[in-house]
Amino acid sequence: MKNKMKHFINLKDIPSKDLRKIITDAKKRKNARKKLNNLEVDNGEPLKGKLLVQMFEKSSLRTRLSFYLAIKQLGGSTLTLRPDELHLSKGGESIEDTAKILSNFGNAFMLRTSSDEKLKEFRKYLSIPIINGLSPSSHPTQILSDVFTIEEIKKKPISKLNITWIGDSNNVLNSLIVASIKFSFKLNIGCPKNYEPNQKIINYIKSNKNKIFIYNDPKKAATGADVILSDKVISMNDKGDKIKKLNHFKKFRIDKKLMNFAKKDCIFLHCLPRGTEVDENIFSNNQSKVWLQALNRVHVQKSILLYCFGRLR
Numbered sequence: 514m515k516n517k518m519k520h521f522i523n524l525k526d527i528p529s530k531d532l533r534k535i536i537t538d539a540k541k542r543k544n545a546r547k548k549l550n551n552l553e554v555d556n557g558e559p560l561k562g563k564l565l566v567q568m569f570e571k572s573s574l575r576t577r578l579s580f581y582l583a584i585k586q587l588g589g590s591t592l593t594l595r596p597d598e599l600h601l602s603k604g605g606e607s608i609e610d611t612a613k614i615l616s617n618f619g620n621a622f623m624l625r626t627s628s629d630e631k632l633k634e635f636r637k638y639l640s641i642p643i644i645n646g647l648s649p650s651s652h653p654t655q656i657l658s659d660v661f662t663i664e665e666i667k668k669k670p671i672s673k674l675n676i677t678w679i680g681d682s683n684n685v686l687n688s689l690i691v692a693s694i695k696f697s698f699k700l701n702i703g704c705p706k707n708y709e710p711n712q713k714i715i716n717y718i719k720s721n722k723n724k725i726f727i728y729n730d731p732k733k734a735a736t737g738a739d740v741i742l743s744d745k746v747i748s749m750n751d752k753g754d755k756i757k758k759l760n761h762f763k764k765f766r767i768d769k770k771l772m773n774f775a776k777k778d779c780i781f782l783h784c785l786p787r788g789t790e791v792d793e794n795i796f797s798n799n800q801s802k803v804w805l806q807a808l809n810r811v812h813v814q815k816s817i818l819l820y821c822f823g824r825l826r
């Protein structure tokens with residue numbers, strides 16, 4: 514098992530063919546359990562006896578619940594640790610020793626963290642897979658699941674669709690940018706001046722064949738879109754002046770007028786939780802697929818877990 518084991522920290526480090534395999538597996542698994550209840554186990558119990566340890570240094574609803582159901586549906590179980598109850602958070606134990614214990618007691622570790630460095634440190638010392646459940650720089654499980662949702666709804670490979678992001682250049686967008694390169698889809702980004710992706714991401718875009726366009730005009734970004742995605746203007750990691758930032762995003766609010774620049778059958782997605790970046794009547798109308806989007810995370814987390822365990826069909 515150990516040599517087949519894989520980490521899931523950043524989409525950048527995972528070959529496109531493996532990302533595609535995860536999506537294909539999730540599709541098959543979702544179809545195969547249409548009649549099953551949430552806690553019923555998939556045929557073959559592929560992760561029987563396995564323990565997923567989860568730890569959240571920041572709030573979470575969807576990621577927490579979806580990983581809980583994911584490992585249960587694969588025949589395993591989960592334990593959620595509270596960081597404030599560990600010696601690690603109080604400086605009383607090193608990452609190295611914590612990782613050794615996690616590796617001896619558990620079979621995979623899912624971490625939502627305020628520090629990208631911490632993910633790297635854990636990776637260094639763990640002998641079990643680590644999954645990034647959101648960090649300041651990326652949210653890979655969310656975006657892989659969103660690719661799944663888009664293809665499910667549009668019934669086309671994402672490479673044939675125009676994807677638009679309206680919002681902040683945050684962790685979710687960073688992962689969407691990587692997905693655009695890995696899955697080769699067109700990505701328009703609409704954000705205010707001075708809120709463009711950081712230089713590291715721009716360099717990554719430039720050093721890869723890409724179909725990514727950045728606009729400071731939301732209408733230009735939305736034109737011809739098959740899908741518009743957004744996220745809160747203020748992320749959990751944001752430390753600056755929130756009122757000022759929200760003001761800078763005023764013209765980037767997703768409303769009916771802006772949606773009219775997109776294709777007629779354009780869908781709206783949002784990873785949630787939401788803020789004021791989207792009008793209620795867009796969020797709640799039938800173009801919006803946010804609830805399916807959230808639910809699909811269970812199916813994709815399962816295939817991510819199987820990938821990490823080297824057990825993808």
Ligand code: CP
Nearest residue numbers: 573574575576784785
């Ligand atoms: N979208 C998402 O990751 O939601 P949570 O923060 O609730 O896990």
Ligand code: NVA
Nearest residue numbers: 683744748749750785
């Ligand atoms: N960008 C948001 C995503 C929440 C799921 C944040 O980091 O707070």
